[in-house]
Structure formats: structure tokens, C-alpha cells
Amino acid sequence: MSLLKDVLGMHVTYSKWKEVKNLPLYMTGNAEYTMAEIDDVPCIIMELKSDIPTLPAIKKQIKKIQDIERTPVVIKVKAMSAFRRKNMIEARIPFIIADEQAYLPFMGTVLNAKYVNSKDAPELENFKFSTQQLFLWYLYQEKRMAYISDAARVCSFSSMTMTRATRELAASGFIEVSKDGVKKVLNCNCTKKELFERVKKYLKSPVVTEGYLERKYLSKNMIPAGISALAERSMLNGDKLKTYAVLDSDFDKTKLIPELVDSEKQVKIELWSYAPLKFAKDRIADPISVALSLEKETDERVEMMIEEMLDELWEEIEW
Numbered sequence: 048m049s050l051l052k053d054v055l056g057m058h059v060t061y062s063k064w065k066e067v068k069n070l071p072l073y074m075t076g077n078a079e080y081t082m083a084e085i086d087d088v089p090c091i092i093m094e095l096k097s098d099i100p101t102l103p104a105i106k107k108q109i110k111k112i113q114d115i116e117r118t119p120v121v122i123k124v125k126a127m128s129a130f131r132r133k134n135m136i137e138a139r140i141p142f143i144i145a146d147e148q149a150y151l152p153f154m155g156t157v158l159n160a161k162y163v164n165s166k167d168a169p170e171l172e173n174f175k176f177s178t179q180q181l182f183l184w185y186l187y188q189e190k191r192m193a194y195i196s197d198a199a200r201v202c203s204f205s206s207m208t209m210t211r212a213t214r215e216l217a218a219s220g221f222i223e224v225s226k227d228g229v230k231k232v233l234n235c236n237c238t239k240k241e242l243f244e245r246v247k248k249y250l251k252s253p254v255v256t257e258g259y260l261e262r263k264y265l266s267k268n269m270i271p272a273g274i275s276a277l278a279e280r281s282m283l284n285g286d287k288l289k290t291y292a293v294l295d296s297d298f299d300k301t302k303l304i305p306e307l308v309d310s311e312k313q314v315k316i317e318l319w320s321y322a323p324l325k326f327a328k329d330r331i332a333d334p335i336s337v338a339l340s341l342e343k344e345t346d347e348r349v350e351m352m353i354e355e356m357l358d359e360l361w362e363e364i365e366w
Contacts, residue, residue, distance in 0.1 A: 060084045064091055066115045074108055083121075086210040088154060090141070091116060094123040102134055109140070119153040154214050174219075174249045176320040177204060178212040182246060183326050183335060185222065185233050191366050195224075195231040201325065221245045240361040243335070252339045253319040255295045259304040260316040269293040270323050272332035273315065273340055274349070279331050280359070281352040290315040292323040292332050292340075334360045 064082040067075060077100075081092045091112060099122075100108070109120045121141040135142050136150055143149045174182065184198045199209050213231065217224040221242060223234045235242055271279060272292030278285030288310040295318040307313060317340065326333035332340075338353050 057086050059086075061092075064116070069115050070111060074111065080112075085151070085154065086214075087206045088119075088210055090119040090121050090151075090153065092121050092123050092143075099124055099127065099131060102138060102140075105140060106138070119151075121151065154211055172249070173251050174215060175212065176251075176253070177202070177208050178215040179250055179253075180321050180325070181209075181212040181216055182222075182250070183333070185216075186239055186243065186335065187326060187333070187364060189364075189366075191236075192227070192232050192234045194227070195233060198233075219246055219249060238361070239365055240357075243357075243361075250339055252342055253321060253323075253336050254292075254317045254340050255320050256303075257315065257317045259307050259313045260291075260302055261304070262312055262314055264302050265291065265314065266293075268297055268322070268324060269316070270327055270330050270332055272317050272319075272323055272337060276332045276334075276337045277341065277349065277352055277356060280334060280337075280356045282355075283348065283352040287311075288313070288315055290317065292317040292319050294319055294322040297322070 060083065062082045064080045067080045070080070077096055079094045079096070081094070083090055083092050093108070093112070099105070105122065112120050119141055121143055122135070123143045125145050127135070127142065127144050132142075132144075132148075132150075139152050141151050141153060143151075180202050181198055181204075184201055185193055195209065195213060202209070202212075204212065213224055213233075216222050216233070221235060221237070225232055225234060237245070269291040270276075270293075271290065273290035274283070274286050275290040277283055288307065291314050293316065298316070298318050303316065303318075304313065307315075319336075323332045323336065324330075326336060334356050338357060341349060341353060344350060344353075
């Protein structure tokens, strides 16, 4: 599979799948099975010897394999019609077509060579939050070339999550993933402002849910966010009601109050999909995450202050 190694630059290792003996004869006669690790993500390669079975038949055979080994199954074929390829993608069935194209959704993105800029390639919609964190980490780095191993220490991702985030980031087409020796690096050839403007369509608000919290329950892992953070970084007059953010999984949901009763005794609390402290400066939520959290604001003053905040950010952190 030189497509994965040579064209897409992925690290792939292979080994014999010992459980193949437990498959029915009609399956072992029609395909060869290999255990593989693609960038440390395990899977089973099912290389077909003859024509591709119907979609229901493929699903049934994948289920039989996964009843034995709970891991993704990748169908490898020499050729596939555009119609069949479309059906496989819609069914999210991983496949590799000779050395032309690979569809590996369990890696977090579509990886292909022949169709990388083609209308046939499925479009990326929104980044997963792990990918968004990796993007933010990269954007806040001082140098264009940044080592993914450094990101792993900050983001605290598993190897599989980091692999998926890296691949999805590369799929946007605006950040290059390459190697410096044995280490993987991120790089791009545009300014940070240009990069943000191009990638912005894939980003989403970090806020999972919000409500109110009694001031007495504020803790050290809660930091100013939303309008309060914007007021700290601009000429905007802050609201009397202060806004704080905290990682969703770190918050005791029993303390979340659905309505505002007293702005002097309560604060607004945003529960985020990633830790606000991770990219904070001076214990204030980072400007990009704040801008994303306020994307639905219709107040012209707020919109103007967000733009000014980001303009100042680009001047401060440009490569």
C-alpha cells in the first residue's frame, strides 16, 4: 500500500491476523486478511480477490470480522466505480482503491490522492473539538514549523486522537503535515490572520451549554470568558453580570442554575468542550475561543470590539 506510505506519508506496519481461521470458508476464499496499524491506529485490511460484494453483503462480512476483532475493517480493491465509491462513503465503509484513493473515516478524515481537489471528494464540514484544539495550539505558536509531539504534551490527547486531529487538520488543505527527521511537523505558508480566515468555517463555539452559578462556587479553573473576556481585551464596557468558563467535565452540574435571579450573587457560566485555561493568557479565555463563543451576537458594538480584539491579536502573535 504505497499510497498510504509514499503519497500520504503515513506510517503503516503489517502483521498476520491470527484470528482469520475463525472466519467462514466463503470469506477466507474470497479475500486475504492482514492486521495493520496506520499511524498507530489498528485495523484489518480485507483485500478482495474477486468482484466487490453487494453493500449488505459487505456489511455482513465486516460484522463477522468485528465479532471476532473489535477494530475497523478496510476493504482493499484494485478498482471501484464512482457509483460504488459513493455508496461506500455514504455507508462509512473504509476502503482503499489500489494506489489511487483511500477513504478511512476512523482516522478522522478522508485521505486520498487522486481526488484530493476533485468534486468527488467528500467535503470537510466542522472540525472535531480535538482538531480545533490542535489548530488553536498551532495558531498560538511563535514559529511556522511546529512539532506535533509538543502539541501532544499541551493537548493531552491519546495517540489515536492526535493522529485523527492531525489528519483532519491536514484535510482542510491550509496546513501541511510533513516530517523533520522522524518527527511530524505542522507548517503553512500564510499569515496567521489569513490562516484563521480560511479555516474559520470549520471552527465552532467551544460552549457546550451555559447557565448561572452562585459566586461562592467560583473556583480556580473558572476564568473570565464571553463578554467579560472581550471587555478585558477591548474598549467595551463589561456587563454587570460577569461571565466565566470552565471545562464541561470539570463542572458539577448540580450547581448549574437555569435562570438569573440576582446578578450580584450570580455569574454566567459557560461549560466548554475544552479547558479554557489551556490557551488562556493572564487567566482570561483566549481571544479566538472568545470570538467563536460570541459568533451569534448581533450587537454591532460587540461585533466591532471582536474585530478589534482579533486585529490586535494578529499584530501581537504574527509569525
